[in-house]
Amino acid sequence: MSAAASHHITPAVREWIAEQARAGHSPQVLLESMKASGWEEDAAIEVLETVLRDIVEAHARQQALPSANRVPEPALNGAPATLWAHDREVRVVMALRDPRVVVFAGLLSDDECDEIVSLAGARLARSHTVDTTTGASEVNEARTSDGMFFTRGEHAVCARFEARIAALLNWPVENGEGLQVLHYRPGAEYKPHYDYFDPEQPGTPTVLKRGGQRVATVVTYLNTPLRGGGTTFPDVGLEIRPLKGHAVFFSYDRPHPSTRSLHGGAPVLEGEKWVATKWLRVGRFD
Structure with a gap:
């Protein structure tokens, strides 16, 4: 201050x-x-x-809630219409303070979206989630997409994308997990959930050894579904329309529902949906 x-x-x-x-x-x-x-x-x-x-x-x-963490935050004082993200300008489409949700336009070009989809396509498998009872990953019936992970900076387009996110949100590149690409076919969805790791679960200490707690998420749309597939925030009645190249950022300063960061991927009603998800940790993720 x-x-x-x-x-x-x-x-x-x-x-x-x-x-x-x-x-x-x-x-x-x-x-x-x-x-x-x-x-x-x-x-x-x-x-x-x-x-x-x-x-x-x-x-x-x-209320004896968990302590708050510092979180990524774009420079939105003064309500700018655009922000510089490493090597390109992105537009600020929407900003909500509580919960902290910001929608950006043009984080990726159409060609970059297509390139990431092409690179990811050959490595897709049924999506997993982290099982915090054990710290391992598992197939979860709440998540009916196919997905894969890139290691951080695995391809030039990934490294460029990650540098933009770091610059846009004032958060170190090394504090980010590798990009996860997800493919949703008609009817596929991801039911409402939290991205932080529940501190009450026995497997959480194992997960937190790599970078500590998650504090923010960036979901970037790699195509525009014909119908459905929005990103929903049930606690505040918000749904973000998935548009190619747009991204939704949201943060959560503590692993607790009081952050109102409950979110989900609504069912794809027609066409398909491709997204790239980036989770940001409180510390270096190795």
């Missing part, structure tokens, strides 16, 4: 923000009110984020 923002957070400001939050007003409503009172937008955003984060942390301590 900057010195200027710290100076602005008086007890009266802190209490006003807390009262408005308890009354159910969204951060956007609070921001507009502060701007109408003469606040500069960047200062108001920084103060709001600091106070609301403090409120969430206090609630978490009261």
Whole structure:
């Protein structure tokens, strides 16, 4: 937090923000009110984020929730229409604060999408999930897609893609897992789930030895299905339409449902869906 923002957070400001939050007003409503009172937008955003984060942390301590981790975050102060991602400009299509969900357009070109699909096609097998009771991977009936993993930087297009994600989200390349490519045929889906590893499961300590906890996900659409196949966030009634080259980013600062990061892949109703998923860890993933 900057010195200027710290100076602005008086007890009266802190209490006003807390009262408005308890009354159910969204951060956007609070921001507009502060701007109408003469606040500069960047200062108001920084103060709001600091106070609301403090409120969430206090609630978490009261509820004995897991401690929060630092998470990847794009530079969205000032509501930019575009961001520079390593070697290309991407558009910011949508941004939601709670849960943190951001949709980007043009993270991959059409040709890059086609190249990744082609490289992945020969290595597809029934998709697995991590079994946190043992730490091993397993076929899960909730996930009816085919998939494969690239190692980090395995092909030039993968390395370029990973560099863009790192630059866009201000997160080290080495803290990312390898890209997973998934192929959904008509009727295939991935039922709502969390991407973090449940700390209550006995296999989680084994999984966390490589990079620690997951803190964010980037799902990039490699084609546009004819119907269906959206990415859903049931806790907030949100569904992202899968469009070729677009990506949805979401973060979760602790392994707990309070992050409202429950999400799923809706059934493909017509055509097929290809996605590339990138999970980001709190530490280096080797």
